[in-house]
Amino acid sequence: MTEGVFSEKHQVLFYETDRTKETTVGMLVNILMLASQDQSIALGLTEEKINALGYGWVITQHLIEIVRMPKYGEQITIFTKADSYNRYFCYRDFWIESQQGERLAKMHSVFVLMDQQKRKIARVLDELIDPYNCEYSAKVERMPDPKRLAQGRQLPAKQYRVRFMDIDSNQHVNNVHYFDWMIDGLSEDFLLRHKLLKMNIKYKREVHYGEMVESATEIDEAKLESFHVIKTVQGESCRARCLWQKRTM
Amino acid sequence: MTEGVFSEKHQVLFYETDRTKETTVGMLVNILMLASQDQSIALGLTEEKINALGYGWVITQHLIEIVRMPKYGEQITIFTKADSYNRYFCYRDFWIESQQGERLAKMHSVFVLMDQQKRKIARVLDELIDPYNCEYSAKVERMPDPKRLAQGRQLPAKQYRVRFMDIDSNQHVNNVHYFDWMIDGLSEDFLLRHKLLKMNIKYKREVHYGEMVESATEIDEAKLESFHVIKTVQGESCRARCLWQKRTM
Known part of the structure; x- marks a missing residue:
């Protein structure tokens, strides 16, 4: 396994799909997030533990690319890797592969740590990021803003x-x-x-x-x-x- | 395994639960229905095959009893058994057990076969019920109607x-x-x-x-x-x- 990559299998359930028998985009994101939740649990960094410290992880942005949506009944593998972080932002990659190893979708996400009392973004704590084996980089990624359409x-x-x-x-x-x-x-x-x-x-x-x-x-x-x-x-x-x-x- | 009983394991996902970290009742029913869907697939009686014959299964009633709702992350086993049928109605039981074998919830459901062209209830076809190893009984079950409250x-x-x-x-x-x-x-x-x-x-x-x-x-x-x-x-x-x-x- 590539270092720091966490993966798990998932079979697409009927209630994760719509009329087209493919997962909805919302469910695709839920399914991707299973991997980061389960990685956090595996590393002992549960939601409860982070909340007990007075913090919570909050997602600020997702960039999603879809080759094809997973289908009802399909056996897929979900992957995630905490990619890099700086003082305030953590970047995480997600992707899904079919049983044949075809990459079906990927997602790049930005997480921030929220101070639950102050309701403000907190500096990333070493103890909450080190276990993910994630690279520190002072550079803040320039993620494009979702822009209004020119001719909408x-x-x-x-x-x-x-x-x-x-x-x-x-x-x-x-x-x-x-x-x-x-x-x-x-x-x-x-x-x-x-x-x-x-x-x-x-x-x-x-x-x-x-x-x-x-x-x-x-x-x-x-x-x-x-x-x-x-x-x-x-x-x-x-x-x-x-x-x-x-x-x- | 008891005759005709189909079972499968399921781990409760975060998006199947609400703020209380327990499954919502809607998701509980979805989870229970996984077993009947997968049993039908295992018996070769897929939705597609039944639709191709011009029919569809429709649920008319569920009686649900909950000891406790499954919790986020919990490993459960879902069971189902096609209980009995008569000319028009099929009765099916569902239940969920915890890893310790505790029964968490059960459901008794009524299915009818719908003629998709006529949009009317059809007589149950032998070829669609025989594989479930289900008992024929001429008696129609008297299921209570959900009644208005006396003091609502x-x-x-x-x-x-x-x-x-x-x-x-x-x-x-x-x-x-x-x-x-x-x-x-x-x-x-x-x-x-x-x-x-x-x-x-x-x-x-x-x-x-x-x-x-x-x-x-x-x-x-x-x-x-x-x-x-x-x-x-x-x-x-x-x-x-x-x-x-x-x-x-």
Whole structure:
């Protein structure tokens, strides 16, 4: 095994897929995150332990690239590696391979450590990063911001309420809901005829139980790009840009 | 292994649990259904094969009893057995055991065969039931209807839109959503302070992509019972009655 790479197998369950029998992008991200959760547990750095120190890991950005979505029933292997870190940011890579060793999807993610009392980003603690065998690099990565479309057509915004069961065992709105709120802004026809190639999603502010969120969507059907913003009355919570491809069948 | 009993192992994933780190009831039902899906696949009676014959299995009722919900990370075993059938109804049992062999939950479910062209219930076909090694009994089970509460207090109804990703690889609104729509009608305070002991849920009519559903909730806080109805403009889609218990911690 390559140094610092953690992997685990997963069989895609029916409730992780949609009508196309492929995983939704939200579930893809949940599945990828299984690997980092289980790596943390294997290293003794559980959520509970980090919370007991007064901290929590928070994701600020994901860059996702999809060759093809895993299918219902498919046996996949999830990989993750804590790539590098600096004073405030930790970079982590994720990828999924099919049983034939084909790379199906990858994700590059930014994690920060949150001081739970001060509700502010904390400096990365050595004791929380050393066990991952991760490289220190003073350089802060320049991740592209998800940008508004030059020629976007606005689609009708949709409203969602954050529900009790949307908050998962990490005490955050589960990833899948942000993705669902965004993807649901696109039409059925578009979703059946296209597949997601790339997604850049950046989180700005947590939303909480009971809040109403608005999901606004822009689309450029020529370039097959979409842009998504999730807002609450408090302001912008999350934005993303997607690149799509026509399905051949 | 007891005759006709199918079982499989499952480890509870973080996104199958809520804030309490226990599976939601919707996810519990999804997890239970894994066993019947995988049994059908093992017997060569896949969804595709049944659809190709012009039929589909539809669930009309679940009776659920919970000793305790499976927890995040817990290794469980799911069991299922096709119990008996008559001309139109098939009865199936499900249960979950912990690693120590403790029974955590059980479910008794009614399945019917739907003629996909006529959109009507069809007579159970021998070729679709024989492989399950299931007993024929002319007697139709008298399952209790989920009844309105005698002393129920009406809570504010909530609206939900059926989204693209709510339709799963079986081409139906995934179970988890009906349960989420119902449970979300109860207050945060109630959900944190109580646990579900029993649920009787009866489906009347499928809801479709794009439809708006209304979830209406009644509660009797003395008897710790709740009653739930899911409606669309077409009428009632689903109703359920729940029995709750105060959490000790």
